[in-house]
Amino acid sequence: MSDDTHREGPAGPARPPRLVDVAQRAGVSLATASRALRGREGVSPELAAHVRSVAAGMGYVANPHATTLAGGVTRVAGLIVYEIGDPYFSEIASGALRVAGENGWSVQICHTERAPHAELAQIRLLRAHRVGAIVMAGSGYVDRTDEAGAHRELLDFQDAGGRVAVIGRHHLRCDAVLPDNRGGGEAVAGHLLALGHRRIAIAAGPEHLTTVQDRLAGVRHALALAGLGTAAVPVVSADFTREGGRDSAERILRDHPGTTAVLALNDTMATGVLSVLRERGIDVPGRMSVAGFDDVQVAQDLAPALTTVALPMADMGAAALRLVLGPAPARPRRRTTGHRLMVRDSTGPAPG
The missing domain is CATH 3.40.50.2300 (Response regulator)
Incomplete structure (x- = not known):
């Protein structure tokens, strides 16, 4: 096949490359080219990579709509x-x-x-x-x-x-x-306890989510290891959002004024907690420590930068x-x- 097959010529732009063109250029059967490009079994990884490289070099683009009409699935x-x-x-x-x-x-x-x-x-x-x-x-x-x-x-x-x-x-x-929600919950709670905090409040997401319960289980295990009863640590549930964090912070300040550390069960809630404390003129971390969970990209850019549990999201x-x-x-x-x-x-x- 000539290298000029798919180039624009005097008669106008050439047709786009077809699967059969890819198969011919790669030196494989049409069925093998199809399986390689669709990630199906029966083609070695080396051959599949070769076919994909040839297809990319030719500018081949599969037609997922045609595949669907033929009764298959799209990539x-x-x-x-x-x-x-x-x-x-x-x-x-x-x-x-x-x-x-x-x-x-x-x-x-x-x-x-x-x-x-x-x-x-x-x-x-x-x-x-x-x-x-x-x-x-x-x-x-x-x-x-x-x-x-x-x-x-x-x-x-x-x-x-x-x-x-x-x-x-x-x-x-x-x-x-x-x-690792449980392990992360235990680690961040242990960090606050090691700093001497005993009046900790939890800004939690909705109670019906397993993620919330798993993170709380880790926190409670750390509390138990420190000899601190879970009843002494209030859990304030709200939406897993910045506004939910603000709502939790307002309720913690109102109902638990002796709190010295707030542990938010995700960073988005922690952002809301920090915003309320900033508006109230409450020094972080001098008067109140704040920790989060997840380590989203903006966590280190907050003021102050957020202590949190990093998950490889x-x-x-x-x-x-x-x-x-x-x-x-x-x-x-x-x-x-x-x-x-x-x-x-x-x-x-x-x-x-």
Whole structure:
């Protein structure tokens, strides 16, 4: 085949390269080229990489609409998050998008605002669009009936050949990436206790989320090790948002005026806590220490910089995509993450 086949000539622009052109240039059969570009089994990694390189060099772009009409699925992964504007989920999405791009896939993002009925609707919508994989990121629910509908729909999708992975959910029978919420909760609470704080208040997210309960379990374990009863540490529940953090801070200052440290169970809430303390003229950390959880990118740029628990959020998104793009497992796999305590300027010794 001449190198001029797809160039613009006197008669006008040449047609775009087709799959058969890629197969001929790569020296493989049409079926092998198709399997290589769609990530299907039966092609060695070296040969698949060669075909993808040839396709990229020729400017070949698959037609996912035609694939769908032919009864197949697209090279699109659906990513379901609670709110893409939340830094936690945007960082997860960045890792997922990176791995998808490296493998010739794209990602369709949708969000549910932590409503179980919206999760179910989004899963059904993604299935109607014939996505090849679904990744659902975010906390599960303490009451399993809240996620039963989504679970059934995901199992049906798997049974039909789709690939599924979840991030931060314990109970669904599929591949999962599980952040170390308990370990992180214990570490950050232990840090505050080591600074001499005994009047600690927790700015927690909604009680029905397993992420909140797991982080609280770690905090309570640290309290027990220090001989501090959990009844002495108030837990103020609000939305997992900046406004939820503000609401929690206002209630803590009103109902627990002796508090010397506030532990917010995510960084977005911690941002709201800091804003209220700044408005009230309360010195951080001289009068009140504040800690968060997650280590979103802006945490170190806050004033003061936020002490928090770092989770590898971008890596979590990347790991979930790798799970659904790899060979199907015989049984669900679990990938657990570590955590790191990031001590910054927002925490200091207990006053007095």
